[in-house]
Amino acid sequence: xxxxxxxxxxxxxxxxxxxxxxxxxxxxxxxxxxxxxxxxxxxxxxxxxxxxxxxxxxxxxxxxxxxxxxxxxxxxxxxxxxxxxxxxxxxxxxxxxxxxxxxxxxxxxxxxxxxxxxxxxxxxxxxxxxxxxxxxxxxxxxxxxxxxxxxxxxxxxxxxxxxxxxxxxxxxxxxxxxxxxxxxxxxxxxxxxxxxxxxxxxxxxxxxxxxxxxxxxxxxxxxxxxxxxxxxxxxxxxxxxxxxxxxxxxxxxxxxxxx
Amino acid sequence: xxxxxxxxxxxxxxxxxxxxxxxxxxxxxxxxxxxxxxxxxxxxxxxxxxxxxxxxxxxxxxxxxxxxxxxxxxxxxxxxxxxxxxxxxxxxxxxxxxxxxxxxxxxxxxxxxxxxxxxxxxxxxxxxxxxxxxxxxxxxxxxxxxxxxxxxxxxxxxxxxxxxxxxxxxxxxxxxxxxxxxxxxxxxxxxxxxxxxxxxxxxxxxxxxxxxxxxxxxxxxxxxxxxxxxxxxxxxxxxxxxxxxxxxxxxxxxxxxxxxxxxxxxxxxxxxxxxxxxxxxxxxxxxxxxxxxxxxxxxxxxxxxxxxxxxxx
Numbered sequence: 001x002x003x004x005x006x007x008x009x010x011x012x013x014x015x016x017x018x019x020x021x022x023x024x025x026x027x028x029x030x031x032x033x034x035x036x037x038x039x040x041x042x043x044x045x046x047x048x049x050x051x052x053x054x055x056x057x058x059x060x061x062x063x064x065x066x067x068x069x070x071x072x073x074x075x076x077x078x079x080x081x082x083x084x085x086x087x088x089x090x091x092x093x094x095x096x097x098x099x100x101x102x103x104x105x106x107x108x109x110x111x112x113x114x115x116x117x118x119x120x121x122x123x124x125x126x127x128x129x130x131x132x133x134x135x136x137x138x139x140x141x142x143x144x145x146x147x148x149x150x151x152x153x154x155x156x157x158x159x160x161x162x163x164x165x166x167x168x169x170x171x172x173x174x175x176x177x178x179x180x181x182x183x184x185x186x187x188x189x190x191x192x193x194x195x196x197x198x199x200x201x202x203x204x205x206x207x208x209x210x211x212x213x214x215x216x217x218x219x220x221x222x223x224x225x226x227x228x229x230x231x232x233x234x235x236x237x238x239x240x241x242x243x244x245x246x247x248x249x250x251x252x253x254x255x256x257x258x259x
Numbered sequence: 260x261x262x263x264x265x266x267x268x269x270x271x272x273x274x275x276x277x278x279x280x281x282x283x284x285x286x287x288x289x290x291x292x293x294x295x296x297x298x299x300x301x302x303x304x305x306x307x308x309x310x311x312x313x314x315x316x317x318x319x320x321x322x323x324x325x326x327x328x329x330x331x332x333x334x335x336x337x338x339x340x341x342x343x344x345x346x347x348x349x350x351x352x353x354x355x356x357x358x359x360x361x362x363x364x365x366x367x368x369x370x371x372x373x374x375x376x377x378x379x380x381x382x383x384x385x386x387x388x389x390x391x392x393x394x395x396x397x398x399x400x401x402x403x404x405x406x407x408x409x410x411x412x413x414x415x416x417x418x419x420x421x422x423x424x425x426x427x428x429x430x431x432x433x434x435x436x437x438x439x440x441x442x443x444x445x446x447x448x449x450x451x452x453x454x455x456x457x458x459x460x461x462x463x464x465x466x467x468x469x470x471x472x473x474x475x476x477x478x479x480x481x482x483x484x485x486x487x488x489x490x491x492x493x494x495x496x497x498x499x500x501x502x503x504x505x506x507x508x509x510x511x512x513x514x515x516x517x518x519x520x521x522x523x524x525x526x527x528x529x530x531x532x533x534x535x536x537x538x539x540x541x542x543x544x545x546x547x548x549x550x551x552x553x554x555x556x557x558x559x560x561x562x563x564x565x566x567x568x569x570x571x572x
Contacts, residue, residue: 101277104549108511109529113285113541116533193402197515200404201530216405220519224423227412234405242400249396 004250006243037228055210056233062122062211063192063240070129070191071184077130078137079180083168085138086145096142099135107132107190108197115203125204129191140183141176148172178255185248189241196237212237260564267560271553276328278549282542283327310340314538331546337539341532346543349528356426356524360516361509363444368452369502376459376498377486380467391456398453403512407446407519414442424521443520447512451505458501462494469493495566503559510548 085095114128148154148171157167198204199213200220207214212233219229251257294311295302302310310316315323330337336346379391415423421442427435466472467490475485514526521527525544532540 097273098277101274102281104274104278104553105281105545106507106510106548106552108514109545109548112514112529112533113282113545116536116538116541117285189400193400196402197404197511200515201518201533203530203533216408220408223408223411224416227408227416230405230408234402234408237402238397238400238405241402242397245396245400 004243004247006239006246052215052229052232055215056212056236058210059212059215059233060236060240062205062209063195063237066122066126066129066195066205067188067192067244069126070133071188073126073130074133074137074187075180075184078134079141079173079176081134082138082141083145083172086142087149087164087168087172092142095138099138102132102135103139105132108194111194111198112201112203115198120204120206122205122209125195125198128198129194133187133191137180137183137187140179144176144179145172148175179257182248182252182255182257185244185251189244189248192237192244193241263564264561267557271557274553275550278553279328279331279546280324282545282549283324285542285545313340336543336546339532339537339540341535341537341540346539349540350525350543350547353523353525353528355428356522357513357517357526359429359440360443360447360522360524361513363440364447364451364509364513365502365506367444367448368455371448372452372455373459373491373498376456377463377491379456379460380463381482381486383464388460391460395453395457395460398449399457401449401453403446403450404515404519406449407443407516410442410446411519426520426522439520439522443516443522446519447509447516450512451509454501454505454508455498459494459498462497463490466490466494492566496563499559499562499566503556506555507552510552 085091110132111128114131115124118124118128145168154167154171157171162171195204195211196213196216199211200217202217204213205211207218215233216230219233222229294307294314294316298307298310315326318326334347336350338345339349342349375391375394379388382388411423415421421438426439429436463486472485472490475489476482480489513524514529516522517524517526518530525548529541529544531537532544
């Protein structure tokens, strides 16, 4: 419940960023560089005199978009592939070896390498985060398909002459909704975290867009002078990821998913 | 036993083969001409042609894959475009830092994560248990680099106890070596620790309900002995598994941690290579790191047999 409340708050702050006592996130006031937090500048200002509070609120947009998009796209692609791979025995052995290999590459490194070959943009960040995630979804889907394939209801459907696509869609997919929903929540949380890692390392969201990772990457140089540039976006990031993970745990208990 | 180890070892070959091909294919699945991207914005046509020839990009794809696999098998990872040094040399230079960092982080995480997980399970429902669970959830959600900066701010900048950044090799003095490594290792360990604590608690809870645990307590054995020798030993399989699987988190975290603390490790090497589009280096690091990951999980598989003699593959 707390998780949901925090999440709604972050969602609202991203959506309503322009009206929550903010200014222009890019506006530079050179006279007010590196100002500590005060009544006017709640979270202080950065090395260009930009308002950290405003930028942090706008940063929520990138994080939420990336989180939601990565979860949805990975889910859609992974489920489709997982259903097909799980149902056709001949495909299964080969494809699972391939998946094992892909999953042996640590996700962040894979995403970093992909970003190195693409131009920095929010869309490409999403692509770079989806690719390492897909084999993990496939694995979950495949495991369920393998056990459900032997289920009496599938056998009965088959005896009645129901075709394979129909079986996958109407007999197997519904049983997957609960575990996949939980999985999607965790994927969303980790995607938000990874977007911040990529941006922080200079291989994520383009620097002109205020994302939490970017704000902190710029604040890195001023950690001794202006700690607030890093403190506040990081706090938002940590709380958002925590909130989504809590929602995931709640869903898992509610839907009674093992895991 | 030996035959099983061998069989597991053989099973890793196809996995590593897929890794090698995937790492190579990365260059090709992304849109655009890799030679143009590597050459950068200010390259001339000659530069691009030179890079294309040097990377063998003018060959047909399957020939390229075959050449790449052949080189990898011989331990040749190519040469860095930026520095002109062999990639294996570059990795060799940086590996020690990352190995120390991950080793310390692993020791801290297991050393703290397992005991707090055991205690939480033993005192289920108590404030102690709740505290461990809160730590486990929040630790897992913690952005590694942010935590690093918080620790730097508190222990290095404000308190002045430890250096802010940098690295001293072991040869440069044990004291200096350790003082530079404490904060990064602590930073890196938190996510992993949270994961291990959570898994330990869950696995212990399953075991503590067993009859033999009740018997052990009933005959008056000290709780410590029962928890460690009877319960933890039987709860250890999932814990060992998560230590192996979670290693990927540790490696990913190391990349970020090294960047925060300016440690000259594999993570820095990768990030620098990405900024410079030094693709052979990126491929080399990816391959080596994935190989280590596969190796660690192989060790975990073998440990299964040691921990639980009932398991036979």
